[in-house]
Amino acid sequence: MKQIHKEAICQNEDKKRFEWNIEGHTAFIEYILNTQNEISLTHTEVPKELGGKGIASKLTKAVLDYIKTENWVVYPTCSFIESFIAKNEEYQILLKKE
Numbered sequence: 001m002k003q004i005h006k007e008a009i010c011q012n013e014d015k016k017r018f019e020w021n022i023e024g025h026t027a028f029i030e031y032i033l034n035t036q037n038e039i040s041l042t043h044t045e046v047p048k049e050l051g052g053k054g055i056a057s058k059l060t061k062a063v064l065d066y067i068k069t070e071n072w073v074v075y076p077t078c079s080f081i082e083s084f085i086a087k088n089e090e091y092q093i094l095l096k097k098e
Helices: 055-069 079-087 089-094
Strands: 002-005 009-012 017-022 025-035 038-045 073-076
Touching: 009 055, 017 055, 025 055, 038 055, 038 079, 055 079, 055 089, 073 079, 073 089, 079 089
Parallel strands: 038 073
Antiparallel strands: 002 009, 009 017, 017 025, 025 038
C-alpha cells in the first residue's frame, strides 16, 4: 500500500481503493483506473462508528488532492463525490470532459 496523505490515508492497489484506518475502522473510496491517467471514483463508505465526524469529506479531499498531483482526470460515479466536487470549485478542473 502506498501512503498518499499525512493522515495515514493509503492507496490499496490490490483492493482498488483509497483507505483511511481510523479508530479501529476503515473508511474507503473505491476506484477503477480506466486508463493510465483517468480514474473513476465509484463508491465511498464510512463505517457507522465514524459517522458525523466529516471523515468522508476529509478522505475525499485527500484523494482528490492526490489525484491532482498525479495529473489524473476524474470520472466520479459516486454521488457523494459528485456532490463534493460540485461544492468545491477547486476540484472541478479534475473532471473528465465529456
